[in-house]
Amino acid sequence: MESFLGIVIVFAFLAMIYYLLAGLYRTIYNRKTKRGLHRKKALTSFAIFFVALLIIGEDPEDSATSTTTTETPAVVEGTDKTSASSDETAEPQESESQLTKTMDALTKKDESEELFFTLDSTDFDKFNNTVTIVSSTNFPSQSVIDFKLYKEDSDTPTFPKQTSTVENEKNTVTFSTDSSSLLKNGRYEIRATIPVEDNSKSLNSHLYEKFGPLEKFKSEYNTDYLVKKDLHGYTIQELKVGEFIIENELSEEEIKAEEIKEKKKKAVTIPYKELDKNLEPHVGKYVTYTGKIWDISESDNVTEMELEVTKSDWGYNDIIYVYYEGTTEFLEDDIVTVYGELKEGSIEGASFSSIFHFNVLADTVEKPQ
Structure with missing residues (x-):
């Protein structure tokens, strides 16, 4: 029995070291497909190693006592001798059976399947602001995945x-939105x-x-990820697909220029008479005006200008x-086009000679196109 346990201890120890090193390697090089499996096998090997040590380390005095009893010359009742011998034999058998059951249970759990995604490729189109992702998975075909x-x-x-549907163990999904969510340089993670x-x-x-x-599901599959029960079943949440890095794609300046470009497409020109009649419903709108500079000044990196915006036969x-x-x-006297947000009006001068201003906080001042 002791020789058997010695062999178990040696092999369990070697297996534990192997799987720990394999798991460490896959962690360092971000290889996810069997990383959880190696970790669990390392834990299984440790458990077997520990159980075997406990069994082999049991107090030897019990065995010595039993031996002494069987060797006593005065045999008064034969049944006592037989019982002692039977007990001595049953104890290691019971321990061996316990070890076998523990090993079987741990091995069964260890061999459970691990669900995974592996990132195959990413394609970032900075001009169309899209990211296309291709991944592999062991989820069956026709499985609907949210990314x-x-x-x-x-x-x-x-x-x-x-949302994407698995086809032949592959997923292809494209993220696309307007310039309000332009991707910046950095590290990104995809989750399913x-x-x-x-x-x-x-x-x-x-x-x-x-x-x-x-x-x-929890008993048969490795579930290092979050699984949440819901009304009609359960949801496997935030399963990591992979990571990618965007470098030298869109700088902060390029992103700002793209955002302004998109905003300019939506800019409106509200006639001056409409503002004069009722400014309130238009405050906050993104507007554009083309007109003649009546007056302009610069101070502390801020430009202020009075812009005549209504063109007539006599000018602006x-x-x-x-x-x-x-x-x-x-x-x-230059003719310019401005884009910006229409703000609340302001009053200048005394009450008997006041002037009401319509104000635009501009992000673009340029020559007319």
Whole structure:
């Protein structure tokens, strides 16, 4: 028995060292497909090693006592001798049986399947602001997967979630949005969420048939990821697909220029008479005006100008006040186009001779196109 346990201890110790090193290697080089499996096998080997040590380290005095009893010359009752011998034999058998059961239970858990995604490729199109991701998985075909994209150190998705269906162990998903969510340089992580529902007409009901109820799923699959029970089954949440880095794509200046470009497409020109009649419903709108500079000044990197915005046969009139952070090349009497947010009006002068100003906080001052 002791020789058997000695062999078990040696092999368990060697297996534990091997799987620890294999898991460490896959962690360092970000190889996820069997990393959890190696970790669990290392734990299994340690458990077997520990149990074997406990058994082999049992107090030898019990065995000595039994031996002394059997060797006593005065045999009064034969049944006592037989009983002592039987007890001595049963004890190691029971210990061996316990070890075998523990090994079988741990091995069964260790061999449970691990669900995974592996990132195959990413393609970032900075001009169309799209990210296309291709991944491999062992989820069966026709499984519907929700993907989310997170910037490093952020719990808020960079893009709205996108849904893809597994085909031949592959997923292809494209994240796309307008310039309000332009991607910046940095590290990004892709995560997958998979609903598993027990209704035959519900989403991914074939997964419920494959995995079974939540308790069965947890017992047969490695679940290092979060699994949440819900009304019609359960959801496998935030399963990591992979990471990628965007470098030298869009600088802060390029992103700002793209954002302004998109905003300019939506800018409106509200006639001066409409503002004069009722300014309130238009405050906060992104507007554009083309007109003649009546007056312009610069101070502390801020440009202020009075812009005549209504063109007539005699020239320009109707002044709007424009405030722009920065300086420009423009001078008095130049014709310019401005883009910016229409702000609350302001009053200048005494009550009997006051002038009401319409104000625009501009982000762009340029020559007319």
